[in-house]
Amino acid sequence: MAERFGVLALQGAVPEHLRALAAAGVEAVPVKWPADLEGLRGLVLPGGESTTIGDLMQHYGFIEAIQRFVQEGGACYGTCAGAILLATEIVGGKPNQPRLGIIPMTVQRNGFGRQVESAEVPLAMPVLGPEPVHTVFIRAPYIAEVGPGVEVLAEHQGKIVAARYGRHLVTAFHPELTEDRRIHKLFVEMAFGAVSA
């Protein structure tokens, strides 16, 4: 498997994730078609609108292609809508919303209410060290329930907002909109660690 990483480029903060991955020290390319997954080690699923991205993923054949990519050893990192798309269960979505179902967890869409649609929050995330991580929440989901093997990495207002499952990572917030690159570095390390394990 190659050293390259990709960012699913259907909707959302694609250039920001490409820059964050490059700053984390890896080559990063936009993924516009399922064939672009070929030879990638990791894939970022950006935020946006999970129903729209899910419909586009289904339309272009990305659901099966990304599931295959994962079966073959690829790692995924989902931010916000991307985290929703990786979940097995989605609450507050449209019925049968398309999803990848890769991480055994239940996500609640728009979980922090309408009043706080967008907020910048310094968040404790012990896996990254003692310094809190600066995060941006935008109509964020939270993780309501995790299945076996899912490790909780951070909570905000008593709700799970970051977790990992094997080599896969999810955050309800957007680190790509800040200059803190520790989360992208963590994902890169997880994606490489999976291969040598």
Ligand code: GLN
């Ligand atoms: N609220 C969006 C959804 O449910 C996610 C928002 C985001 O990705 N910033 O898809």
